[in-house]
Amino acid sequence: MLKIVKTEILKLKRYHILWAGIALMLLSVMLTLFTSMANDGSVWDFTYMIEQVIKNNMSTIFPMCITLITGYIITREQKDNTLKNILTIPISFKQLLVGKLLVCGILSLFLGMICTIFTIMGSFLAGFPGFSVGLALQAFIQITFVNLFLYIAVMPIVILTSRFSSGFLIGVIVAFVYGYCGMFAAGDMKLANLVSVKK
Template identity: 70%
Template sequence: MVRIVKTEFYKLKRYHILWAGVALMLLSVLLTLFTSMANDGSVWDFAYLTEQVIKNNMSMIFPMCISLIAGYMISREQTDDTLKNILTVPISFKKLLTGKLIVCGVLSIIFGLICSLFTIIAEMIVGFPGFEISLALKAALQITAVNFFLYLAVLPIIALTCRRAGSFLVGVIIAFVYGYGGMFAAGNMTLANLYPITASLGMVGYRSYDTAVNWNIGTCSCSLALAVVISAILILCIKEREATQTKKKAKKVAPKKGW
């Protein structure tokens, strides 16, 4: 498994879609800055900026982003017709898929760090009050951790839609709707603790200073753990024949008449 993961990291340099992930992290920060111009009575400081970046990542950006990148990485072996060569090593498709998912988990952490860097740069440009080194470190930790927990939340979608080449785009759409549903789940704390997307916020104590926000770490942990277990079951249920592409039947050519 270590060799598989190491090989997947070597392959990352030819995946230009990773730049799309960086662009989406920048988009999350820019979208937050755009909302800061609204005259809705909110008092913006660095802590509030961080909270809004986390919220935008959760509801609109990151579930779709990581599903897109993970699905692309998995489907490339099929669309490039390299999977049939890899499986002769022999490496089972389940092990190959597990290695790719581990790499995607690391990428979710890296994207979290990149988003944290963009957030700090935006703070330097805009100059919201309340910036401190300790708060910047806390913001980086929260943004990075939430991104990783969001990846765990969408892991069942990735595992379910990776069985056929091209089907990951359906997973991207489902992940977007799944993430946006967190906006509605956040209105009820019981549902927020159970819903995996919003449970990722509870794992980092998002807005825990608010008396109306009551996170149950145990429930949030169980929700995300259940998502991981479901993903593992889906991977174990994958049959090796599902990893291979369907061969096109050769057209029968009518024999020529005569000599």
Template identity: 70%
Template sequence: MLHIVIKTECYKLKRYNILWAGVALMLLSVLLTLFTSIANDGSVWDFAYLTEQVIKNNMTMIFPMCITLIAGYIISREQTQDTLKNILTVPVSFKWLLTGKLIVCGGLFIIFGLICSFFTIVAEFLIGFPGFGVPLAIKAVVQITAVNFLLYLAVLPIIVLTSQLTSGFLVGVILAFVYGYGGLFAARNMTLANLYPITASLGIVDYRSYDEAVHWNILMCICSLILVVGISVMLIFGIKGQELKQINKKSKKVVIKKGW
């Protein structure tokens, strides 16, 4: 049953214009990074540093918000268009419907990571920062794409919590932005950075490991994200049947009064 839900959701993606907003946000992340490169702050810019700054901007400002906006929109479509009650007449629970949508979103955000990597390489060709090479380009694609997917896992509890609220993803966007921006403060302390799910995604890809001040504990980072995913799974199982009850209440027949 789950594979049918996933297949159906993949077919629906081509109808979602909001996906172009995700592409625009990936472009914005790179443009914002290029804008900061003109600041005379003493930083020496090369392709590796460009990649690092794109990853940092994605983490703190762009991607958590992008993830919650698009995933929340995809999940809430069944409620805003009042089609969820029809879908649940088929032998598929809201739990499996939500799980299928989340799996599709995970694949979608991997694609967004590849798009962001493409924009980063295009920016490199346009600006011409030194140090570009095929090995570094491959590393940039892997790091940007992996971090974006791991950020999706880090934000997953917010998406699940707001999934049952009509237009609740807008609240989730605000929470995700604050959550992502908190990574700036968590990064100031390596112990906290290894535990905080947003910054733990950087540790898994060995972000800036050449810096003597950066000491990642990969095991701790992985455990942090596993805990977040575990919480998300428990939340999904916890909402089983609740949505159907809400729909049944809304679907009660209107009693027509007799007489004039």
């Protein structure tokens, strides 16, 4: 399994869709900065900025982002017509899928780190007070691990749609709706039990 994971990490260099993931992490922070301009009485500081980035990431950006990237990575073997060559090696599709899912888990942590860097930069650009190294470390831990847990939450969607060559696009739509429903699940425990993203 370690060899599969190492191979998949090396193959990530060819995938330009990773830049889409980084751009979506930037979009999450930009969306947060845009909402900070609203005159709704909120007092913005670094802590509040972190909270809002996590909220935007959870509800609109990251479930869709990681489902898109994971689905793309899984279906590349079918699209590039390399799956038949890979399966001649004594490795099953299930092992290959588990390796790809593990790599995308690592990727979700990486995107969390990128989002944290963008959050700190955005806070400095906006001039929000309250920055400290301790809060930056807290943001790093929170954003990174929330991304990992969001990835685990949408993994069933990825697995269900991974068998179809373009099924991951359906998965992206389902993941977006799933994440968006998380905003409404916050106040209703019955709905929160179904939509674990906002628990």
